[in-house]
Structure formats: structure tokens, C-alpha cells
Amino acid sequence: MIHRNLKYMALPFLLAGTAVFAQNPVIQTHFTPDPAPMVYKNKLYVYTGDDQPGFDFYTMTKWRVHSTEDMVNWTDHGVPISLESFRWARDRAWAAQCIERNGKFYWYICAQTVDNNMAIGVAVSDSPVGPFKDALGKPLVTTGTWDNIDPTVFIDDDGQAYLYWGNSRLFYAKLNKDMISYAGKITEIPQSVESFGGLRRPGRSDEVLQKQEKFEDVYVEGPWLYKRNNQYYMMYAGMTGKTECLSYATSVSPTGPWKYRGKIMTDQPTNSFTNHGGIIDFKGKSYLFYHTGLLPNGGSYGRSTAVEEFQYNPDGSIPKITMTKEGVKSVATLNPFQRNEAETMAWSEKCSTSENKKNGVYVSDTRMGGFVKVRAVDFGTNGASEFSASVAAGIDGGILEVHLDDPKGPKIASVDVPRTGGWEDFKTVSSKISEEISGVHDVYFVFQGKNITAGRVLFNFDYWSFKKK
Ligand code: FUB
Numbered sequence: 194m195i196h197r198n199l200k201y202m203a204l205p206f207l208l209a210g211t212a213v214f215a216q217n218p219v220i221q222t223h224f225t226p227d228p229a230p231m232v233y234k235n236k237l238y239v240y241t242g243d244d245q246p247g248f249d250f251y252t253m254t255k256w257r258v259h260s261t262e263d264m265v266n267w268t269d270h271g272v273p274i275s276l277e278s279f280r281w282a283r284d285r286a287w288a289a290q291c292i293e294r295n296g297k298f299y300w301y302i303c304a305q306t307v308d309n310n311m312a313i314g315v316a317v318s319d320s321p322v323g324p325f326k327d328a329l330g331k332p333l334v335t336t337g338t339w340d341n342i343d344p345t346v347f348i349d350d351d352g353q354a355y356l357y358w359g360n361s362r363l364f365y366a367k368l369n370k371d372m373i374s375y376a377g378k379i380t381e382i383p384q385s386v387e388s389f390g391g392l393r394r395p396g397r398s399d400e401v402l403q404k405q406e407k408f409e410d411v412y413v414e415g416p417w418l419y420k421r422n423n424q425y426y427m428m429y430a431g432m433t434g435k436t437e438c439l440s441y442a443t444s445v446s447p448t449g450p451w452k453y454r455g456k457i458m459t460d461q462p463t464n465s466f467t468n469h470g471g472i473i474d475f476k477g478k479s480y481l482f483y484h485t486g487l488l489p490n491g492g493s494y495g496r497s498t499a500v501e502e503f504q505y506n507p508d509g510s511i512p513k514i515t516m517t518k519e520g521v522k523s524v525a526t527l528n529p530f531q532r533n534e535a536e537t538m539a540w541s542e543k544c545s546t547s548e549n550k551k552n553g554v555y556v557s558d559t560r561m562g563g564f565v566k567v568r569a570v571d572f573g574t575n576g577a578s579e580f581s582a583s584v585a586a587g588i589d590g591g592i593l594e595v596h597l598d599d600p601k602g603p604k605i606a607s608v609d610v611p612r613t614g615g616w617e618d619f620k621t622v623s624s625k626i627s628e629e630i631s632g633v634h635d636v637y638f639v640f641q642g643k644n645i646t647a648g649r650v651l652f653n654f655d656y657w658s659f660k661k662k
Contacts (some may be wrong), residue, residue, distance in 0.1 A: 216520030216539060218488050218497030219267055220259055222546045225435075226496035227288035227343075227415070228482040230473040232322070233298075235262045238321050239482060240300065241339060243272070244495050244640055251494060253286040254632045256302060258322050263525040264475070265406045265568045269536040271548040273323030276506070278651055279314050281331055283307050286344040288415060288469055291321065291374075292353070300325055301344035306332065311341045316371050328373040336379070340364065343469075345482065347418040355447050357382075360414045365448060375620075377620065384412055386501055388433060388451040389442055408457060410440050415469040418447070421470045427451055430469055436461040437468045439483060441511055458483060459516050464492045472511075476524045478502050480497045481514050514639070526571035530661050534636070535582075535654040539568040544640065547653070549617055555655040557616075559591070559640040561647050564600050566652070576630040577659035580606035581623035583609070584652050586617035591642035591651035597630070600637045605630060609651040619655050626659070 211273035218225070233236045238260045248641040249428050255275035276282045289302040299588035300316045312332035316325035334356070336340050344358040346368070354368035356375065366375035384392050390410025415437075425447050426477065431440030433648050439458040442451035461468045462643035465486030470547045472481050483501050486492040502521045503514050527533065535556040542562020548554040556565060582593055590613070595606040608622040642651050 195443050198512040198562045217516070217518055218485065218491075219403050219520065220269070221488060221500055222269065222536075223257065224488065224491065225257055225259070225498040226467075226484045226494050227469045228252075228346075228471055228484060228498040229288070230471045230475075230480070230501075231291035232292050232473060233293050233321050236262055237264070237473065237480075239267075239471075239498060240289055242286060242632070244361050246442070246490055246495055248432050251285060251287060251373075252512040252534065253285055254284075256289055256300070258291075259498075260322070262528060263499060263523045263569060264478075264480070264521050265523040265539045266527055267549075268540070269320040269538075269546045269554045270353050270536055271546070271554045272476075273318070273325045274302065274316050275299065278316060278325065279304060279306075279327045281312070282314065284585055285311065287311075289469070290352075290417075292346045293320055293321070294348060297348070297372075298325070299328070301333075301346050303342045303344060303358070306335065308337070309577070310337050311339050311360075313341050313344045313356070317373065317416065318626055333373065334358065334366065334379070339399070343415050345416045347420070351445055353420060353447075357416045357418050359412075359416065360411070363416060363429075382449055382451065384496045385391075386453070387487070388449070389429070390440060390453045390455075390528075395621065403528055410438075410453070412440075413437055414469075415465035417471050419472060421505070422509055426472070426511075428457065428472055428511075429471055430455060430467060433459050435463055436466050438627055439468055439470045439514075443509075446508065454510060456513070457481065457511050457659070458516065460516050461485065462487060462516075465496055466493045466498065473651065479505060480521065482577055483516070485516060501614070526569045527567060528569050528576065529636070529659040531573060532656050532658050533567070534628055534656050535565060537567065538565045540566040552617065552655050553620060555619075555653050557650075557653045559613070559651045559654060561591075561640060561642055561645060561651065564637045564639045566600075567638075570635055570636045571633045572630045572659070573661075574631050575662045576628075577605075577626050578646065579623055579625055579660035580657070581621055581660070582608055582657040583619045583621050584608075585611045585613045585616055585619040585654040585655070586618060586652040587614075588611050588612060589645055589649075590644065591640060591645065591650070593622075593652070593654065594639040594641055596637040596639055597634045598637075599635075600639050602637070603628070616653055 225241035312335035547557035
């Protein structure tokens with residue numbers, strides 16, 4: 194039933210209440226390990242891998258991109274590259290990082306080659322979300338070993354770009370201006386207690402490291418190079434003894450010598466061995482991206498991106514950062530009076546996302562009682578008069594309800610989703626709004642159906658908007 198003539202204003206207690214909702218992991222529709230953030234124009238992009246449920250190893254085949262303008266609502270840009278994009282790659286689509294130079298985007302990836310070693314490749318695009326194309330048709334770095342994983346890329350103020358990478362051992366090369374070739378030799382960074390907290394000698398497996406009682410730290414993998422106030426930072430996955438942690442070293446030069454500065458994040462739940470992070474500033478705040486196995490059905494091979502805000506200490510050191518469920522606060526509001534993609538979301542349950550050539554990414558696999566939550570939606574002072582959504586259903590369809598501030602909060606709109614003729618045959622449905630809504634709210638798009646068995650897929654949902662009153 195639609196409640197008429199009720200007023201839904203953003204009350205301070207409502208907003209305070211919604212702030213304690215979980216926000217980490219930031220993406221729930223897919224696993225998103227090895228987050229690599231990049232800021233371009235007004236958006237923060239996060240490039241990740243894709244863990245596949247059901248495997249007991251890092252059996253990964255593709256890479257994903259999401260973006261945000263407000264740090265809480267994330268837009269899914271799908272899968273711009275996969276193993277198929279690199280004809281030399283056959284497995285292990287592992288950690289990667291993307292960077293912009295002169296309007297082109299270079300996405301450095303690592304993957305297993307046909308001769309079963311690991312190599313680093315680079316895909317290039319004119320847009321941060323693709324389409325990307327293998328720039329070389331062959332690896333950029335290949336030395337016939339397993340060392341070549343986890344590339345991190347950084348362009349210094351003088352224009353020199355550096356590519357670092359490595360598992361147990363840490364290497365770098367100076368990239369040429371074309372970003373798809375390097376000059377000179379590959380250099381290995383020496384490791385010691387002073388530089389990375391310890392030395393991981395060849396032959397010391399993770400199991401051996403974990404059993405050691407007196408264990409300080411070592412460089413394991415996942416380097417992340419950046420510069421702040423003339424200091425170079427190298428964050429990396431180090432070791433707590435049971436799981437990886439995130440540790441860092443600093444230097445006055447991008448090529449070292451590096452000085453060990455300690456552990457940043459040590460509370461990795463033991464259901465995931467790895468942690469892998471990236472640090473970035475966005476809209477005046479500093480953020481640490483990392484991954485955990487904390488999504489339902491997650492674990493060591495089902496890892497998801499999470500993010501925490503932090504402040505550097507006055508001397509430039511990084512404080513200890515704790516993993517939280519609440520994550521970060523929004524840094525902007527979302528405008529409901531424009532087309533918003535349904536795959537822009539702060540939290541979702543009982544749904545996934547899919548993509549096709551015509552519609553791009555859309556919300557799919559919606560099931561009864563599931564929802565997409567969008568945070569910090571600003572209805573202004575006059576509110577909305579109509580809600581519209583683009584939906585598709587191959588069989589029965591269902592009902593798309595719009596609730597404020599809680600999945601069971603005030604229902605401000607409800608649209609019937611008819612059988613549209615196909616799962617990708619999208620039609621616009623709308624509903625008038627008689628309630629007076631004002632201010633900033635969290636909005637929940639809740640999936641319902643009539644006479645439909647629980648668990649059945651209801652409909653697909655591509656985009657939505659409100660009309661201003
Ligand atoms: O995701 C596969 C591998 O696990 C990455 O390359 C490592 O950094 C670790 O996170």
C-alpha cells in the first residue's frame with residue numbers, strides 16, 4: 194500500500210542509524226581481490242581480479258573495474274579484460290594496476306604463460322573502463338620464472354615511470370615514455386631487516402615462515418609504489434606469521450635504498466591468507482584499499498575489496514589501520530534526478546551483475562527479498578514526483594519497490610515488472626510518488642514477486658531516475 198501525504202524528511206537520527214550499516218567489502222556481487230585504486234578526473238577507479246568460487250587455488254581468469262564519485266556508491270564497469278585478451282596467457286589472472294598517461298590508460302597485469310611461468314603484460318585503452326587491448330601481443334616482462342607477478346606502476350614528477358613487481362624478490366625496470374617498453378636492465382632490490390623487516394631466503398616456503406616463532410616481517414608480494422611530500426612509499430604484503438599483513442618502507446628515491454617502516458594492517462582474518470593493498474588520496478582524504486575473505490562464501494580463494502580512511506602522522510608515517518565493517522563515509526551526495534545505473538550501489542543482497550554489448554552492465558539474478566542499496570541520495574527540498582526504472586524479465590517478472598533508509602523503511606514507489614519478452618529486452622516502467630520526500634536518504638530498491646518460488650530469478654534492472662517535483 195502506498196502511504197499518501199506522508200513526509201519523509203532526512204532526520205538526523207535516521208542518517209546516524211544508517212551510518213552503522215556494513216559497507217565493507219565494498220562490492221558484494223562478485224569477488225574482487227587485489228584492489229588497485231586510480232584517481233582520474235572526478236572519480237576513483239578500483240581495478241581488481243576476480244576470484245572464482247569453487248576452486249582451491251588462485252584460479253582466476255579475468256579482471257574487473259569499479260568506480261565511485263562518493264566513496265560509498267560503486268559503479269560496476271564489468272570485465273574489460275580477461276585471459277582471452279592476451280593470447281600468450283593461459284591461467285592465473287593475478288594482481289594488476291592501471292595508470293593514466295597523456296590520456297591513455299595502461300593496465301599492467303600478470304598471468305601464467307603457455308610455458309607455465311608468470312609474465313607481466315600491458316593492455317591499453319583511451320578510457321579508464323576500456324575497451325582495452327593487449328598493447329604488445331606478447332609479455333612486457335618475461336624471465337622464465339615465477340617471480341613476475343604483481344606489477345605496480347608509478348610516474349615520477351620528472352616524467353620517469355617505474356614498474357616494480359615480484360614474489361619474494363622485488364624487481365624494477367624504468368619504463369620508456371611509451372609505457373609499453375622499458376630501458377636498461379631489470380634491477381633486483383636487495384632485501385634486509387633494515388629495508389623490508391627481514392629476508393625471505395629462497396626455499397623458505399610460506400608454511401616454513403608461518404611456523405617460525407620469532408618472526409618480524411618480510412617482503413612477500415603485492416608492492417605498491419607512490420610518492421608523497423618528496424618521500425617514496427613502498428607498501429607491500431608482509432608477514433605476521435599466520436597470514437600476510439600490509440607493511441611499508443620509504444625512501445628518498447624511487448629506486449631505494451628502502452627503509453623498513455613497520456606494519457600497517459595486521460588484523461587479516463585467518464580465513465584468507467593473502468592481503469594485497471593500494472593507497473591513494475581522493476577528494477582531500479587518504480584511503481587504504483585491501484582485501485579480505487569476509488564476504489559470505491569467501492576465504493583465501495574468495496577475496497573482496499575493502500577500504501579504510503586514514504590520516505598520515507605529522508612526520509609522514511602511516512598509522513596502524515584496523516579493518517572495519519563500516520568502511521568509509523560518503524564524500525558527496527548522489528543526484529536521483531539523473532539517469533543512475535542500477536549497478537551503482539553501496540550494498541546489495543540476492544542479486545548479481547551481468548553485461549552485454551547493448552546495455553553494458555546491469556543488475557541481474559534478482560531474487561525475492563534481495564535489494565540494491567544506494568547511499569546519500571539527495572532529494573533536495575522539493576522532493577520527487579515520479580520514479581522510473583528500466584527492467585527486463587524473460588519469464589514472470591515481479592515488483593520493484595523503493596524504500597527509504599531501510600529495506601523495510603517507508604515505501605515511496607512500487608512498479609510492476611512485466612514479462613518484457615526477454616531477459617535483455619529492457620522496458621521503462623514508472624510510478625507516481627505522492628509522498629513528500631526531502632533531504633538526503635539511503636534508497637533501497639527491493640525485489641519482490643507474486644506467486645513466485647523463493648530463489649527464482651525475478652528480473653534484470655538496468656537504470657533508474659526520479660522526476661523532480
Ligand atoms: O590474487 C592472486 C595473488 O594472490 C596475487 O597476485 C597476490 O598478490 C595475492 O594476493
